[in-house]
Amino acid sequence: MKNIRNMDVEWSYSGERGPEHWGTLCDWFAEGAAFPDQSPIRLSVDSINEKKLIGSDSITFHYKKEVFTEKEFKNTMHFVPPNTESFIVYADQTYHLTDIHFHTPAEHLLEEQEYPIEFHLVHMNDLGQNLVVGCLFNLTRDVNKFTELRTLVEGSIRTHEFYFDPSVFLPEKRSHFHYTGSLTTPPTKGPIPWFVFQEVGQMDRQLVESLKEGMLALNSRPLQDRKGRPVYLVE
Template sequence: MKRSIFAATALLSMNMAFAAEGSHFDWSYAAQTAPDKWSQLKPEYQACAGMNQAPINIAQTTPAQLPPLKLNYAAKAKTIVNNQRTVQVNFEQGNYLELDQKVFELKQFHLHSPSENTIQGQSFAMEMHLVHATPAGELAVLAIMFQEGQENPKLKQLWQELPQQPGEAIILNHQDVAAAFLPEQRDYYHFNGSLTTPPCTEGVRWIVFKQIQQASRQQIQAFSQLMEHPNNRPVQPTNARLVLE
């Protein structure tokens, strides 16, 4: 019974953190509800002041024999949503990540600009988070960094369907599989962290790809202007956590 309650709570937390169309937000990235105040806004957000929060600056790492990622991304994208805090692409069922002998299903990906995680103190122009969950509510996030450079052909298709109005959801014409956005080289950093938005639930498995992707200045500006403000949480203390590579 306790396990069922935990699973339901975890899934509810994930839905709250990545809610989309028609959601009411009581937190923001600026002013009185900025990230440094999230933990004080509601009792449900107290985890935002926890010891294992994300994002982090990936600096000191520990060598490890990290296994190759087992990804089965076959199902296509379904909708793209402007939820006022990011642009989110939702997927049909059928995309899976195998990690720690568990199966995580891809729910959606969304974007932050500038990046939330940094590497050796370097921030990037944009960061994509592919969010996965098990039936029990355990979470895993794959993070992809983008720097300014050549036009990204996959983002080009997606950008043609960017929802311009907050709360707007669009059924995608270009229903790419999620694998199209992954880097060719799959080397990664791995650490335990949290959701980067309230309720900042901890226990999230983070995979940050080392290979940096490119997007044009126009593509980056199109997203930034749509959000009208940076939508990244500042890096959090690493504390005693290990970052494996």
């Protein structure tokens, strides 16, 4: 089999190209699937290995208002910042924010609860290594901090380009689960450092509805086996 790029290989969330077959669709996907510690997993305070303190062994956010373009690929809608001005620092390394996208329903199971949506803030360092921050949300029709983003998205139908501060996705309380896993879309490669917030936010339902127009209703990968790997709670 030839090594075909991800963009060329069709995959889905059900049927013959569904999650259980991703690893067989091409060599590149097979390589990703061979990484043993896959994502998403169940996360709960009762099953953590250790608590760590924010600041000692965690991430710091250096997000700023910047331009994002709206693009559809990998079976979901993405906000891509062409200038990658926002970044985080983890283990003395800088990871630039390269992509924001979402899954419905949420992929990580939090305290045995499945939430309607999970946003992924995907970052990359100079070596091309990824780091993902996961933010879970309930949906609301009330006016909240995402109402402005919805107005921007709906107002940019032609340009598909708008300015916003990605910090809008971050919860007030920064406590989070941390573990090592994989990407949750093909190629499901690892190791990926994961950071999933404990606080569940409120997301504008109309924003999600307009982003999801014409897309798969379900785009979340089933839970993967934790296989005894350590999960930390950082607070």
